[in-house]
Amino acid sequence: METAGKLLLAVCLCVILCSGTAIKFEEQFNVVWSSLNNILSYETSKEVELSLTKTGGANIQSSCFYLYGSFSVKLKLIHGESAGTVTALYLTSFGDNHDEIDFEFLGNETGEPYTLHTNLFVNGIGGREQRIKLWFDPTIDFHTYTIIWNHYQILWLVDYIPIRFYRNLEHVYPGAYPHTRPMVVSASLFDGSGWATQDGRKPVRWEYAPFVIKFKNFAFDACAVLPDGSTPCNNNYRAHWWEGLYYQMLDEGRRDQLMWVVSKWKIYDYCYDNKRYPLAPKEPLECQYNVPWVWE
Structure with missing residues (x-):
């Protein structure tokens, strides 16, 4: 009975602190690295600011690990000059064979549109990049960015519009889908001068620092993993809304909507990069299954 009581307490704490509804920022996130005063949280507005200066940027990660779920946040990006900066919102595990699901926002010169870069790592292997131009100015107001990760597919959504999906094809190509390693939710702002803007030709212009991004409304409706590695979702994962038929396919x-994004706003897709993959789009193998016009 004592063991069962402790497990029930652990489950309750996970629900309270890992559900994305924690009252305080400090209860929901840990600071991984930060320069002085580069992370500010505001209790009244529930906003969190990350800033980048010449001394460094900032990185936060959730206190809890998750295995499947819906992960959403509202974000306002750097206004004005942002060349060379990278804002990242992602799920990640740790170790050499880590898994990772990425949103990365690549800054640009004043007046030029942001580039949204997405990527996926499985068993330590990435190289699955796609890039789009956003169809709105993400610096004027908050917009909602969501990752839905379930047993069937991963969805990346911007203001609830799907911009990318990736199927679970473990039964066909083992080791190509993240399904065993719990991940934290992480957000960071850092100097990507060497690659982020025009392949590194436009570095950060420090005279415009500090560069500031704002987050609010972190919402994690997901399966938290307990310290012993178990999760309350193990027994009946299909009961959760993000596992339902609506999220098993498009x-x-x-x-x-996805076709509109692909046709009008996509500027790069690893599946069609013949320099990296001479047999594209038939290689890498998952590419032929992750296009919106193939859904059988």
């Missing part, structure tokens, strides 16, 4: 409406 319906016609969301497929049309």
Whole structure:
């Protein structure tokens, strides 16, 4: 009975502190690294600011690990000059064979649109990059960015519009889908002068520092993993809304939305990079299954 009581307490704490509804920022996140005063949280507005200066940037990560779920936040990016900066929002495990699901926002010169870079690492292997131009100015107001990760697919959404999906094809290509390693939710702002803007030709212009991004409304509706490695979701994962039929595939409406993004706003897709993959789009193998016009 004592063991069962401790487990129940651990589950309750996970629900309270890992659900994305924690009252205080300090209860929901840990600071991984930061220069002095580069992370500010505001209790009244529930906003969190990360800033980048010449002395460094900032990185936070959730106190809890998750295995599947929906991860959403509202974000306002750097206004004005942002060349060379990278804002990252991602899920990640740790170690040489880590898994990772990325949003990365690549800054640009004043007046030029942001580039949204997405990537996926499985068993330590990445190289699955896609890039789009955003169809709005992400620096004027908050916009919602969401990752839905379930047993069937990963969805990347911007203001609830799907911009990318990636199927679980473990039964066909083992080791190509993150499904065993719990991940934290992490956010960071850092200097990416060597690659982020025009392949590194436009570095950070420090005379415009500090560069500031703002987060609010972190919402993690997900399966938290307990210290012993178990999760309350093990027994009946299909009961969760993010595992439902609506999120197992794209319906016609969301497929049309994704086609619109692909046709108008996509600027790079690793699946069609013949320099990296001479047999593209048939290689890498998952590419032929992760296009919106193939859904059988």
